[in-house]
Amino acid sequence: MVTPGVFQTINPATGEVLAEYPTIADGDVDGLVATSREAFASWRSLPIEERAAKVEKLASLLEENADELASIMTKDMGKPLHEAKDETEFSAEIFRYYATNGPKFAADQQVSEDDDTVSYIQRRPVGPLLGIMPWNFPYYQIARFAAPNLVLGNTIILKHAESCPESALAMQRMMDEAGIPEGVYQNVFATHEQISAFIAHPHVQGVSLTGSERAGAAIAEQAGKHLKKAVLELGGSDPYVILSTDDVKAAAEQAFAVRMENMGQACNSNKRMIVMDDIYDDFVSEMVNLASDLKPGDPSQPEDNAYSPLSSEKAAEGLVDQIQRAKAAGATVHVGGDRPDLPGFYVQPTVVTDVPQGSEIYYEEFFGPVINIFRVESDEEALQLANDSQYGLGSAVFATDADRARKFADQLDAGMVGANTSPEESAEVPFGGVKRSGYGRELGPVGMDEFVNKRLFTVKK
Structure with missing residues (x-):
């Protein structure tokens, strides 16, 4: 206590x-x-x-x-x-x-x-x-x-x-x-x-x-x-935009790995995944499979396919409350969304879609293992959604056409932007954001x- x-x-x-x-x-x-x-x-x-x-x-x-x-x-x-x-x-x-x-x-x-x-x-x-x-x-x-x-x-x-x-x-x-x-x-x-x-x-x-x-x-x-x-x-609610890919499974695995680092408790984590309509269903399905495969584990003895606890009871309770409020607002919880019956501060990896744009929960930062996915049908819709945030820390966009990715990235309102990559993290490059x-x-x-x-x-x- x-x-x-x-x-x-x-x-x-x-x-x-x-x-x-x-x-x-x-x-x-x-x-x-x-x-x-x-x-x-x-x-x-x-x-x-x-x-x-x-x-x-x-x-x-x-x-x-x-x-x-x-x-x-x-x-x-x-x-x-x-x-x-x-x-x-x-x-x-x-x-x-x-x-x-x-x-x-x-x-x-x-x-x-x-x-x-x-x-x-x-x-x-x-x-x-x-x-x-x-x-x-x-x-x-x-x-x-x-x-x-x-x-x-x-x-x-x-x-x-x-x-x-x-x-x-x-x-x-x-x-x-x-x-x-x-x-x-x-x-x-x-x-x-x-x-x-x-x-x-x-x-x-x-x-x-x-x-x-x-x-x-x-x-x-x-x-x-x-x-x-x-x-x-x-903090932030970073967009992670996938306009096109030759390998949906690999794209999902990469996005999932980024999101699960530090159990999603990173300011510049990919908290909003924005995916083009033609690959959206396969992407969501793969995310559900990846989240379902993880089981709670001891962070002092990490194993493959294990997830760690959040940092505190307050963090775990707060995240579950956010997931429930997203569901009440009309979102779909595909997997996870609750705490396993175990000691400690574990929250199941969760895949959420259809969080209504403009709702109160849409503008909140999910600080934990929540995979929050949005469907879009055009680059213009993806850009509007990506920039519709009170935050502006990091962002990334991926496309098979490098010029398309670079053009899109150039229009993102964030302190750190990546085109066909996440923004670099090293001692040599600046870290920080805009807006809130x-x-x-x-x-x-x-x-x-x-x-x-x-x-x-x-x-x-």
């Missing part, structure tokens, strides 16, 4: 409480910010190459401890062990990317010169930052935010999700072992009220949140009130351009 005001690891496969941690005291907020500010003074004064070397050491430690760190993550939020190890190693890649490229990204950029002066844009750190991270990718989410800012010279106060404290502590331990100085990175177990106090604090210079639309609106309001820069990544999916970008060169003073520096010759 979830205990209010306590960070808990509850094994999603069993419902067993494995660890509990109290939140900080209200009086601790000022002291934590003071420590972060003091650390900033010395951290920023180090040559960027020295900061990068410590971040490189962190990347190596994540790789060396990947098995242990993956096991911790699996217990925290139920990710299959092999996926958890992949995430840990991907997080290491992100830290290494900024350790390698950060000095180049932050180098002075000459913008003008005349007979008397030369002007540059300098990229300088701004100070202590607050990060508010979600449970679905416990290490990767930290890496996206922390890697560029640590190399740049900012300091970080990190509040992780209440349901993954062991992962949060593991990352703090890796930071410490890598030689990141005390106060440069501080994990805090904080309440919502304490988060508001951090944002309001005059020495906190910005806040980054990955979370729900509701959380993003609250954080944006507070950040705006206190004139703080914010970066928000708030938030604003700002992480990863790639632009990931180092958010919490930075782009200072004009003019020198007289």
Whole structure:
């Protein structure tokens, strides 16, 4: 049972409480910010190459401890062990990317010169930052935010999700072992009220949140009130459009694999599959077969044809409620839609069609193993449906004619678009969306351009 005001690891496969941690005291907020500010003074004064070397050491430690760190993550939020190890190693890649490229990204950029002066844009750190991270990718989410800012010279106060404290502590331990100085990175177990106090604090210079639309609106309001820069990544309801294919079975298998990664608990998962009429029936039939073949399994001992639990009781209950509301609105549930009679937070993989466009449930994000499929009869209808969303994170379109796919993709309203592929996910490319999916970008060169003073520096010759 979830205990209010306590960070808990509850094994999603069993419902067993494995660890509990109290939140900080209200009086601790000022002291934590003071420590972060003091650390900033010395951290920023180090040559960027020295900061990068410590971040490189962190990347190596994540790789060396990947098995242990993956096991911790699996217990925290139920990710299959092999996926958890992949995430840990991907997080290491992100830290290494900024350790390698950060000095180049932050180098002075000459913008003008005349007979008397030369002007540059300098990229300088701004100070202590607050990060508010979600449970679905416990290490990767930290890496996206922390890697560029640590190399740049900012300091970080990190509040992780209440349901993954062991992962949060593991990352703090890796930071410490890598030689990141005390106060440069501080994990805090904080309440919502304490988060508001951090944002309001005059020495906190910005806040980054990955979370729900509701959380993003609250954080944006507070950040705006206190004139703080914010970066928000708030989820999505990504369209995945199949205009044509030579192999419906293979197309369905590929789409199903993408949707089932992390049990569908990914912001940029293919949550709306839009399929052309001539292949629609075969596509739905194949999806039903794929979903029906899966049985509940233990994420710490993953097997073929097994599905994992969701992250929490709240997540499982909420998803089942959404499925029932979709059915009540007129949708067809072909398979799944309920919870198996087992301990833990399992929800059956579910195939849904005919969710009425324009209904309340149509505009919601299904954060779990729901295969939501729509039939269309033309490219124009597919495009209208794809863009009819309050979100705009990722998107993808597939067609046997590459020009058709590219033309369609060019008209999608999203921060990340793929033509005959899903958008690339790597340390080198930016991640972020438009509309109610938030604003700002992480990863790639632009990931180092958010919490930075782009200072004009003019020198007289």
